[in-house]
Amino acid sequence: MHVSAAAPASVEAELVLRAEPSQLATARRFVEGAAAGFGFDERGRHELAFAVNEAVSNAIEHGRPSPEGTIRLTVADEDGALIFSVEDHGTFVPKASMLEALPERGRGLAFMAAVVDEVDVCRGPAGTVVRLSKRRAA
Amino acid sequence: MSYMLKERALSEDTRVVTVGGELDMGAAPELRGAVSRALEAGASTLMVDLSEATFIDSTTIGVLVATHQRLGLAGGSLEIVCCEPNLLRVFEVVGINRELSIHATWDAALGAFAGTR
Numbered sequence: 343m344h345v346s347a348a349a350p351a352s353v354e355a356e357l358v359l360r361a362e363p364s365q366l367a368t369a370r371r372f373v374e375g376a377a378a379g380f381g382f383d384e385r386g387r388h389e390l391a392f393a394v395n396e397a398v399s400n401a402i403e404h405g406r407p408s409p410e411g412t413i414r415l416t417v418a419d420e421d422g423a424l425i426f427s428v429e430d431h432g433t434f435v436p437k438a439s440m441l442e443a444l445p446e447r448g449r450g451l452a453f454m455a456a457v458v459d460e461v462d463v464c465r466g467p468a469g470t471v472v473r474l475s476k477r478r479a480a
Numbered sequence: 481m482s483y484m485l486k487e488r489a490l491s492e493d494t495r496v497v498t499v500g501g502e503l504d505m506g507a508a509p510e511l512r513g514a515v516s517r518a519l520e521a522g523a524s525t526l527m528v529d530l531s532e533a534t535f536i537d538s539t540t541i542g543v544l545v546a547t548h549q550r551l552g553l554a555g556g557s558l559e560i561v562c563c564e565p566n567l568l569r570v571f572e573v574v575g576i577n578r579e580l581s582i583h584a585t586w587d588a589a590l591g592a593f594a595g596t597r
Contacts, residue, residue, distance in 0.1 A: 363504065363505050363506035364506060366504045366505065366506060367482050367502060367504070370502070370535070384566070385565075385569060388535075388566040388569070388570075389569075389573075391535070392535075392537070392570055395504060395535075395537050396537060396538055399504065399505045399537060399538075399539065402505070403505065450538045452574070453538045453541075453574050456573040456574050456575075457570075457573055
């Protein structure tokens with residue numbers, strides 16, 4: 343695990359995770375720290391941890407880690423919103439039809455969208471980036 | 481390991497799975513296994529106690545939904561005990577609170593169970 347900057351304050355930080363479920367708790371602590379530093383209340387912090395946890399879980403399960411076997415989680419603030427990005431080197435994009443078809447799987451994307459303001463999934467030649475944006479309550 | 485899990489029988493056809501801590505995709509297989517053991521042991525009512533849980537993800541929610549559906553088809557029921565506001569909020573925003581039978585206390589869950597008899 344590498345943390346290139348302390349999470350809070352003028353938020354710009356990065357966490358590099360191994361593509362293993364045991365890393366999810368580390369990802370959640372990183373998100374909670376950044377969200378607290380940005381001024382989110384308990385509910386907002388939990389919602390962000392929930393959404394990012396879903397994105398990292400998808401990357402672990404369906405993505406392909408970098409050649410080093412890692413997934414990259416970054417945070418930045420932009421126009422009053424906190425933005426988390428989860429990058430892996432796979433090209434999995436959940437299909438909408440999966441949301442209904444499989445009770446145990448595939449709900450992650452819809453769940454993320456329920457608790458943050460924007461979810462963007464960008465698939466490029468280098469991999470998949472899921473970007474989650476949530477504004478601080480006014 | 482950031483979660484804990486216990487299993488016990490309340491009666492011949494009623495079993496309890498208590499699962500606490502942070503329930504993410506690392507914990508979901510254990511919960512799925514405990515639920516399967518309870519159903520294979522003949523439980524028609526399963527109580528899942530989340531009183532000590534502080535986090536739940538879509539994988540774990542999926543296990544609960546699948547269990548609810550499986551028990552429903554067999555004429556049984558899944559009763560969930562949960563009082564943690566963050567978890568209740570997650571159940572609500574993803575719309576699962578309408579699908580699952582969630583109770584704030586053990587007494588309420590036992591009452592719901594008794595009401596089905």
